[in-house]
Each structure stands twice: as C-alpha cells, then as structure tokens.
Amino acid sequence: MNLPLFPLNVVLFPGCLLDLQIFEARYLDMISRCMKQEEGFGVVCIVEGEEVGEAASQFAAVGCEALIRDFQQRPNGLLGIRVEGGRRFRVQRAQVLPDQLTLGEVEWLRDAPERPLLAEHADLAALLGALAEHPLVEGLGMGGAVDEQTALANQLAYLLPLSAEQKLQLLVLDEPLERLQLLQVALDQLQGELGA
Numbered sequence: 001m002n003l004p005l006f007p008l009n010v011v012l013f014p015g016c017l018l019d020l021q022i023f024e025a026r027y028l029d030m031i032s033r034c035m036k037q038e039e040g041f042g043v044v045c046i047v048e049g050e051e052v053g054e055a056a057s058q059f060a061a062v063g064c065e066a067l068i069r070d071f072q073q074r075p076n077g078l079l080g081i082r083v084e085g086g087r088r089f090r091v092q093r094a095q096v097l098p099d100q101l102t103l104g105e106v107e108w109l110r111d112a113p114e115r116p117l118l119a120e121h122a123d124l125a126a127l128l129g130a131l132a133e134h135p136l137v138e139g140l141g142m143g144g145a146v147d148e149q150t151a152l153a154n155q156l157a158y159l160l161p162l163s164a165e166q167k168l169q170l171l172v173l174d175e176p177l178e179r180l181q182l183l184q185v186a187l188d189q190l191q192g193e194l195g196a
Contacts, residue, residue, distance in 0.1 A: 005102040011167035012043040012064040013154040014085040020078040040067040087157040153179035
C-alpha cells in the first residue's frame with residue numbers, strides 16, 4: 001500500500017490528536033488529495049533533516065496513519081488541520097517525488113486486541129486523568145478516563161515529555177501491556193531525575 005508521508009519532529013500514536021499548520025505546496029496538495037479521497041497520510045518522526053524545505057533525509061521506519069478530523073483557515077491565512085492517529089505502519093520503501101513529497105510503501109502493523117485495565121495500572125490511569133487538566137491537553141480534548149490498556153498506553157506515550165527515541169520504542173511495541181511496563185520504567189526514571 002502506498003501512503004504519502006509527512007515527516008515531523010513528533011511521534012503520533014493511534015487515537016491521539018495533533019494540530020498541524022500547513023503551508024508548503026507539497027503538503028497542501030497532499031491534504032487536498034487526502035480529503036477528496038477520504039484517506040489519511042502517514043506521520044513519521046524525523047531522525048535526520050528538517051520539517052521544512054527539502055524532504056527529510058532520514059525518518060523512523062515505523063509511523064502512524066493520520067486521519068483528518070477537522071480543518072480551518074488560521075488567522076494568519078494558513079491552513080490548520082487536526083488529525084487523529086489511525087493504524088501503525090512500517091515503511092518498506094520510500095521515494096521522494098519531484099515536488100519533494102515522500103511516498104512510502106507501507107505494511108500495516110497488527111494491533112493487540114483490547115484488554116481492560118488492571119489494578120496495577122491505577123497510577124498510570126490517574127496520571128492520564130491529571131494530564132487532561134493541562135490546558136494544551138484540554139485544548140486537544142484528550143486525556144481523561146480510559147478503560148482499556150491500548151488507549152492508556154498510547155495517550156501517555158504521546159503526552160508525556162519523553163524523548164523521540166523513547167516514543168518510537170513505545171510505538172513499535174505491539175503489546176499494550178509491554179508499552180505500559182516501559183512507560184512505568186520511564187516515569188520512574190523521570191521521577192528519580194526530578195527528585196535528585
């Protein structure tokens with residue numbers, strides 16, 4: 001399956017919301033095509049290169065489909081869109097088109113079936129509830145109560161101030177339980193650094 005790719009300095013997770021401001025011709029064309037065809041595009045995290053100008057020279061092999069949920073013209077005249085993370089994918093091959101848009105041949109990754117939260121996830125669920133009150137998170141309409149492991153893992157991985165490498169490590173994992181365990185380790189490290 002071919003998917004237009006949008007390399008960004010962000011790691012998008014399924015079910016999470018991202019606001020983007022579109023101003024480059026290649027991406028305006030891409031968004032227009034996606035909206036007409038009611039299809040998404042792929043968000044991949046830049047490993048080397050820039051978001052603007054020439055196509056990023058290196059990006060992560062695993063990314064997340066971005067489904068356009070809303071759009072509006074911003075006060076500055078630019079197009080603003082809100083996307084929601086869809087399916088995860090692995091890029092098999094990529095090519096840069098003449099207009100500098102990157103087209104990827106992707107394989108969709110399998111998602112584990114939904115599983116209810118366990119008692120051991122109470123602290124992580126409470127943390128997500130607390131994050132929901134942060135103005136930026138509230139503005140996206142994210143956070144709050146979830147009752148399922150995948151949603152909790154994805155939202156925490158997306159919202160917490162982790163490095164791009166840590167977020168990519170989480171995105172690659174198929175099992176939400178593994179993601180939650182890794183998140184707990186990362187949180188313990190963060191708390192240890194703050195307490196030091």
